[in-house]
Amino acid sequence: MKVVLGDYSHSRAVKDLPDHEFVEVKPLYGAFARMVRTLEFDVCELALATYLQARDNGVPVTLLPVVMIGGTHxxxxxxxxxxxxxTPDDLRSRRVGVRSYSQTTGLWVRGLLREEYGVNAADVTWxxxxxPHVARYTEPPYVERSAAGTVVDLLQAGDVAAAVLGPRAVGGQGEGLVPLIEDAEAAGRAWVERHGTVPVNHVVVVRNAVLEEDPGAVDALYAALKAATAGAEPPVAAGWSEQLAKALEIGGRYALEQDLIRTAVDVAEIERGAARWSD
Incomplete structure (x- = not known):
């Protein structure tokens, strides 16, 4: 199987599996469009928003209940x-930079803006x-594309008032930037306590055809990931859980509110698809 996973301690631990070709893609998000547009890989780490959009557009992939990375935003x-x-309240009618409207970090940021500050996605020009990674997705009218370079270039040029750039943004773009939300760490902890889960950024999907043709190879990869993620800091984990279900439900609700998907996410249906890996 051709497999794409990011470079983490819990992925490095599985990359010596026999009969699995681990393909390196850097930056990792470069693999996402290749997966959902042409099914280039058999198993692929995928951003949550990309997975939800792929599912909404009928891309034949199944979720493995594995969270690779996540955290508050x-x-x-x-x-x-x-x-x-x-302040976040000041963002109405402002321009905010984000690498892609369907980027998962942006999904979670827009969700907390609406939930905690009453700022809707349509109140801002993104x-x-x-x-987007999913070619069939059409962005809403309050999204603009810029050819001016990176998101931090937009900030420095004054084209946007704020940006979705976290500390782990690719290329170190988030270094030195100031959060708009005061005591962001405490606000993130409060979000987790309120919702009973941690935002998920990347999951893992498998091509449906591969799951039908060689389920044993998929099961072996899943078992290795489960062992490698044991004891990891949430939300990194393998296995269906109430926390994963809540993250999918909330992320799906945010995605629907933000016009990222057209139909509500059926978490029970996703769980049924992942039933073979339930403990």
Whole structure:
């Protein structure tokens, strides 16, 4: 099987599996469009929003109940340190940069903006630098594409007032930026306590045809990931859980509110698809 996984301690531990070809793609999100547009890989790590959109558009993949990375995103809404003070409430009718409207970090940021500040996705103009991974998805009218470079370039040029750039943004773009949300870490912990789960960023999917043709190979990879993620910090884990179900439900609800998907996410249906890996 051709497998794409990011570079983490829990993925490095499985990359010596026999009969599995681990393909390196850097940056990792470069593999996402290749997976959902052409099914280039047999198993692929995938951003949550991309998975939800792929599912909404009938892409024949099945979710493995494995979370590769995740975390809260209150620190991911940022501005330049020397820019005028700005709060989340000030974002109405402003321009905010984000790599792609369907980027999963943006999904979680827009969700908390609506939930905690009453700022809806349509209240903001989202300026993007990249297209969606799912080719059949059409962005809403309050999304613009820019050819001006990276998201941090948009910030520095004054084209946007704020940006979705967390501390782990590709290329270190988030370094030195200031969160708009005061005490972002405490706000993130409060979100987790309120919802009983941690936001999920990346999951793992398998091509349906591969699951039908060689389920044993998929099961072997899943078993290795389950062993490698044992004891990891949430939400990183393998196995269906109440926390994963809640993250899918909330992420799916946010995605529907933000016009990322057209139909509500049926978490029970996703769980049935992953039943063979339930403990």
């Amino acid at each position: 209150h620190r991911s809404l940022t501005r330049l340190p020397d820019a005028p003070p700005l 300026v993007t630098t990249e297209e």
